[in-house]
Amino acid sequence: MIMNVFYKKIPKVMIPFLKSGHRAMIIAFVLIVLALIAGAWYTGNQFSAISDDVGDLSQRLTVLEIILASTTADLKENITRTRDSLSDALNQEKQNSATIAQRLGNYQQQVSTVSGTVETLQKLSKTDPQLLQKYSKVFFLNEYYAPARLVEIPTDYSYSDSKTLKLQTDIWLHLKQMLDDAKDAGITMYVFSAYRSFNEQSTLKKDYEIIYGAGSANSFSADQGYSEHQLGTTVDLITTGLGGILDGFDKTKAYTWLLSNAYQYGFVISYPKDNAFYVFEPWHWRFVGVKLATDLHNQNKIFYDLDQRKIDEYLVNFFE
Numbered sequence: 001m002i003m004n005v006f007y008k009k010i011p012k013v014m015i016p017f018l019k020s021g022h023r024a025m026i027i028a029f030v031l032i033v034l035a036l037i038a039g040a041w042y043t044g045n046q047f048s049a050i051s052d053d054v055g056d057l058s059q060r061l062t063v064l065e066i067i068l069a070s071t072t073a074d075l076k077e078n079i080t081r082t083r084d085s086l087s088d089a090l091n092q093e094k095q096n097s098a099t100i101a102q103r104l105g106n107y108q109q110q111v112s113t114v115s116g117t118v119e120t121l122q123k124l125s126k127t128d129p130q131l132l133q134k135y136s137k138v139f140f141l142n143e144y145y146a147p148a149r150l151v152e153i154p155t156d157y158s159y160s161d162s163k164t165l166k167l168q169t170d171i172w173l174h175l176k177q178m179l180d181d182a183k184d185a186g187i188t189m190y191v192f193s194a195y196r197s198f199n200e201q202s203t204l205k206k207d208y209e210i211i212y213g214a215g216s217a218n219s220f221s222a223d224q225g226y227s228e229h230q231l232g233t234t235v236d237l238i239t240t241g242l243g244g245i246l247d248g249f250d251k252t253k254a255y256t257w258l259l260s261n262a263y264q265y266g267f268v269i270s271y272p273k274d275n276a277f278y279v280f281e282p283w284h285w286r287f288v289g290v291k292l293a294t295d296l297h298n299q300n301k302i303f304y305d306l307d308q309r310k311i312d313e314y315l316v317n318f319f320e
């Protein structure tokens, strides 16, 4: 019945085929067509699903891109912030280091100032203030004063063969250098008188008084030069050609040489010609330290012209 209906709808040209028994072929053909339609439908569905998936993926990708862009921006911001704060910290650290270095510098300077002061005080504590004291007829060393360290002057440098002459140890080294250099310059000098104790000085003065009378003795001997010899820093110098007496020393080459050079060894003439303090004693040289002697020489001044407070500033450099 069905087949009959089917036949009726088929064009007449097809009937011979049907009639010739190709039904199986037709059925197969129909089945293939159906299979193709089903396949197409299925593929279409699949394609549509894939397409949906791709769309979905594309959307997700867009979202991911947005998230990535946002995360990257955050990250960049974080990095910038971190870098800035590190830079700030570094700058702060640098500033701290600079402050610490400055403080250290200040401390070092303070320590150096303090140690300089300590050194100065040590020097001063070891330097007898009497060594740069001005003496006069009313102010002189007391009879108990004696220099700290005395050394005997070798006989080669002493004018007397019998008398032992002494001087403060450090000052003798300066004097020896001066006498050696003078000798190299063709000038021979000897130490005529050096350290004299209070008693020796008293005896000497009494001798002068006995010979010349008290008034006369005071005018050229003891009182003022007295204390300087008791210090152990002062010498009377003599040179050849004077017959063993000090008078006339100011006419010698030795005196001229001393006026030009003695300051370099720390010696000054205490009572130069025409001074206001005491009679002229060209042979009488006192050690006051190289610095003070040099300043006096350069300023054309004499020791007794200076104020005692000014002189005391040189105590710290006395033995240099």
Ligand SMILES: [Zn+2]
Pocket (backbone or CB within 6 Å): 193, 225, 229, 235, 236, 283, 284, 285
């Ligand atoms: Zn003298």
